[in-house]
Amino acid sequence: MLETDNLKTMRILFRAVQSVEHIVKKDVKNYNLTVNEFAALEALYQKGRVSVNTMCQMVLIPNSSMTYVLDKLEEKSYITRTQDPDDKRTFYVELSTEGKKYADEILPKHYKVMNQVFSILTKEEQELLNQTLKKLGYHAIDMEELIK
Structure with a gap:
């Protein structure tokens, strides 16, 4: 594959991500949430009570940013945070009753x-896309060690 073909593939990938991200941001804005707040809310809806560290890994947000996101969700009464009685450094997060109710309302929408957005793809195309993106992502992680 020519070098320009790789750059073309990268541009197509980035444009597709930007286009989908634009739709996500626009939709999430309808619910009075940021994308990070929405991601945290959705993760808690799917997984239930988790530690803050686990939450950071689930939604790919650094701990410093996650604290801000959780503060905002707590201000909106969508989550509760509790400290682990055995390890004072560990906090757990879960949806409040109001947060669960709100998630029940907005997530189906x-x-x-x-x-x-993804209806343009057949099931086979979507599975191929998932496999291809994972393959590319893992390869990029492996390559990171080679590039200084």
Whole structure:
């Protein structure tokens, strides 16, 4: 493959990500949440009670930013945080009753929008895309050691 072909593939990938991200941001804004707040809310909805460190890994947000996101969700009464009685450094996060109710309301709407975005792909195309992106992502992680 020519070097210009690789750059073309990268541009196509980045444009696709930007286009999908634009739709996500626009939809999430309808729910009075940022993308990071929405991601945290959705993760808690799917996984239930988790530690803050686990939450950071799940939604790929650094701990310093996660604290801000969780503060905002707590201000909106969507989550509760509790300190581990045995390890004072560890905090757990879970949806409050209000947060669960709100997630029950908004997530089906968001999933419907995301289904529309990806409806252009067949199941086979979507699976191939998932496999290809994972392959590329893991290869890039491996390459990171080679590039200084």
